[in-house]
Amino acid sequence: MLKLVDRLIFSKTDKHLDDLQEAILRSSLQNQKYSKIAEEFNCTEGHVKDIASELWKILSEILGENVSKSNFRSTMQRCRFSNISSVSSNFATDFARINNINLCQKALQTPEVSQDRSHHPKTQISLEDAPDISPFFGRNEELNQLEKAIAQQHSRLVTILGMSGIGKTALALQLVEQIKDKFDYVIWRSLHSKPLLEELQTNLIQFFSNQPENGLKLNINLSQLIEYLRKHRCLIILDDVHSIFSKGQLAGCYENGYENYGELFKRLGELHHQSCLVLLSWDKPREIAKLEAENRQVCCLELQGLDLRSAKEILREKRLVEEEKWQELIEKYQGNPLWLKIIATMIQDLFGGRVGEFVKYDNLLLNEDLKDVLFQECDRLSEIEKQIICSIAEETEAVAISQLLSHLQLPASELINAMQSLGRRSLIAKINQGNETLFNLQPVVKQYVKIRINEG
Template identity: 40%
Template sequence: MDVEDILKQAESLVFAKTGKQLEHLQKTVLKGTLQGQTYPEIAKENGFSESHVKNVGHELWHTLSSALGEKVTKSKFKSVFKSLRITSQRSNSNNFSPAEISGICHTNPTINNINIFTDQERSPAPAQTSPDTPTEPQINLDDAPAIFTCYSRTTELNTLEHWIVQDRCRIVELLGISGIGKTALSLRLIDQIKSNFDYIIYQTLCFSPTLETTLTNLLENFGKPAEIPQQIESKISQLLKYLRQHRCLIILDDVQMLFSPGKLAGEYQASLENYPLFFKRIAEIEHSSCFLLITAEQLQEFTQLKKGDHAVRSLVLGGLGIAAKEILKQYELSDEDQWEKLINLYQGNPLWLEMTAMMIQDLFAGNVADFLEYKSLIICDALKAAIQRQWQRLTPQEQAILIQFTALDAPVSLPQLGQKLNLADSDLLNGVKSLRRRLFLEHIQREKQRLFQLNPVYQQYLKEQNPEICERS
């Protein structure tokens, strides 16, 4: 039996159907199948999880079935290829189009005049589960907050599922301003896709841990603490080994806490500067696991990682829209015809709406119409405190740019903004770019000109903190 010839024929079929060559693990599954191995045996012998090998196998049989026009399964693979006969005219070619495939005669168990099966077929061994591979997904949510409600995010959930499960992205960035519901969405996602993974791990970075600490915490999910190496390079290598052996979903929350306060968005603290190198390795090295990075500030390195690489994606989470009515129902607010206006005022941000709804219930007995009679946007103390924490992370240049926006009633271009500020051109451009990474500034495209405006809630907060600016304007 010439296994390599069979692999060449299978690769020709796959290439004719998909335009892609067989990957290493696909070839491994085919070889193992021809040798009578079960999925657990293939997985254990090659250092992969059983579920991952099964997924690769199922996709492969589906592709071959589509190419041949008949059902191909692991158990039928031998019999299908036994009946495959290539005419002598094709004896010097290993590449076939779908049209050629349809003309194959299914009576001669030879390919290119080579007998591909022996008379005695090996019987498959009974299925065994690798002791290192969990039969059910191992889920560690010890660090995760309790989420009692996750509002409608069907589109976002489906997008993340497609990227992570179907596209097998290695890193997905989930970006959104504070309170928008990033963590709640990620925990909801776990319920939707957990059957596709061997391990699911949630870990918060809110206390700015070193990479060594983060790696140790992650590795503890796979083995005994005594087995964890001391050197950071060895820890990374061991984690990558697990990412290849098992299909893992690792959620790192509060990634923005790795960045330096008072610096431009995405600049790492001095003691944490090895994180971007780690993320780069996760993105570039072949594996079937995924890191979901939740952050309020865009990672600077993502611009380069996303170039021409479909293994890295970024999703910006926006407001809830009409779905935010569920929040107002929970707080038993009245005047339902005014709810949409209230939602739009607070950008559909779940946290901002919850804080405001509490105020309306407390001071206006739940009457939304009475609350909306006030002409200015009301920023409650809890919301002010939340914005103040974000404000303190900005550079002086960023703060100067935002304060200038409080005096503006319409979107402005960069040249217009520069005329009003005593900033060097580089400080202005880098400051605006950083504020965009933090999602403070929104942009509008008008013909060939890009205009910028400040989020209305932030603008009202700054007006209240800097009344003298508004008076001068």
């Protein structure tokens, strides 16, 4: 019965039933209250009633009679057994007509695969804020993971985390290329210039509504944006989310005037809609950690360095020689694409592209370009975080929290909060050793911190 309704709705609107509409139909068949659906989908009962009213209206227009929650079952049963007339016995399983609407059952997809919009001509795309990054190396596993979460599991909020240069933006651009046709709207916006939430919301609604900004009503609010995300399947990518976080504070602490972004992330993760918000950030927003634990449609991917094969492609593209030495170089710089590109440029400048001549030095070499990259991240840390990474950098082995407490003489609660913050910034590595958890800095970060300590 639900498949039949889906075909009817698709014939009228060119859209299949979404999750909330299907839940409304199921509740009508099972005599359940709208309040139960509202609780399941984290939305108001009034919103469920509005969606249901629109659904009954469309079905009434299609079937030529009044359809409501109370008569839905009986009406559809009559449609199945009375109103559907086969054109002929030869085509009975392939073709049916309801009130002059032709339903070709073989040609139509079930709701499970209806999200495939690969031949849909109407997708509107705005990528002018996206950087031009090419070529793209590796990340097939991460791409598959993200595509499954967004296109198949319909995740509402996805966060891609990692240090500067690890490849978040490049991965997201490749992801957009692969899944853009599954959406009505695709829009990429950077928070690097720190737009206020009201500015961003207005910009998004301007795009979705195809109106000039001066033609929009004033006081655009979050509820209006959510309505667009419910009515249409939208993919929104927000790059440089860390730009709206405060320097000198623990990870995910918003600058004054930007706290309402946290409400945006929270509501888009909790409330029912058919769209997806993708966040790219150095730091994990605090709301994401809580939502991850409670909501299956909120997920987070922390990027690590490239695999050996993909990292070698970067060095090959940079025209380095002595490939037998490349693995050592890649391991030293942990497969970070930006770090490898910076070091590869230095090897070309100083050693004629000969990797062996460079890697014979015992210590990690950080040129000024790489120091600048690391400075941007480390300069944002709180004072306690800076104390912690300096203490870890001076140790030759990984350390336990108990050792840090002994060295730094900090209250346990403050140190633990700061350690969690460093983890959310991808700056510390966690090592499970027996019944104890140890922590260390990534080698490149450790070398940078040592340099800073020596410089005073």
